[in-house]
Amino acid sequence: MKKYLLIVLLFSSNYCKAQNNTEAANQGTLSMHLARTEVRYLASEQVGVTYRLYLSLPNNFSSEKSYPAIFLLDPEYSFAIAKNITDHLSERNDLEDVLVIGIGYEVDNYRLNRTRDYTPSYTLEGGYSRELQKHSGGAQAFLDFMEKELFPFIEKQYASIKNKTLVGHSFGGLFTCWTLLHQPQLFDQYIAVSPSLWYDNRLIFNRIEKLQQSNQPLKERVFLTVGSHEVNSRRSMVRDLNDFSKKLKEAKPEGLTLKTSILDNETHNTVFPRAFSDGLRYVFQLR
Helix, strand or coil: CCCCCEEEECCCCCCCEECCCHHHHHCCCCCEECCCEEEEEEECCCCCCEEEEEEECCCCCCCCCEEEEEEECCHHHHHHHHHHHHHHHHCCCCCCCCEEEEEEECCCCHHHHHHHHHCCCCCCCCCCCHHHHCCCCCHHHHHHHHHHHHHHHHHHHCCEEEEEEEEEECHHHHHHHHHHHHCHHHCCEEEEECCCCCHHHHCHHHHHHHHHHHCCCCCCEEEEEEECCCECCCCEHHHHHHHHHHHHHHHCCCCCEEEEEEECCCCCCCHHHHHHHHHHHHHCCCC
16 A cells, blocks of 8 residues: 655745744844745555655646656755756746656665666676675656656646656666666656766666667657766766767667767766756757
């Protein structure tokens, strides 16, 4: 049985508001909250864990309308960034109203959760540690959760979805690229930031070969990006992304619209805000 817990943080302003707490004010401190946000919990039968969903609703939200939905991985750091960027653009009529859905976890075990859900194959090599890699290879179950449980939940509890965008960084970027090649029709747009294409001896490159053999069309709009400083003595994520982009173009899937961007002076830890903004502008065809 699915269990839901609703935590609502709603404000009339379009911006973050300071909580008007008399005791806090007397002490010279105020707490901050994100306007028009909710936290929901959704138990997944597909994965066997409970997900903490971070939701950002547009101004004048109506359940009678249909909205583009941006599905965001690693919301613990990415949700506030994505919410404020989308709000800023929407409030200035550069971007249509959107729903932002961050997929987090009830139990905060960051490295284990990412290893389980974002990796498409089981291997003890790479990743955070061999112990955590014992949980690897759950990408299909996580994708099934999104398709069979999360999408229906959003449409039942909020509004119909006009189109879907998947956004992931690092291991989340790997999952984003894998989904693009594995079940591309689940999303209309993809933003993959610094994807861990090195994973399992660059296993994901085999998916491109299978795509080429199947002549499967890719009618999605895709933005691939990485920071120029994401290179070290062990691997070059810049090289991996360029190789991936080149092979994807050589496969010539019907309908694919692809942009690859190397962001100057960005590292693995600094790249996401700029990458999300650039990716949003590309996939939504903004000015």
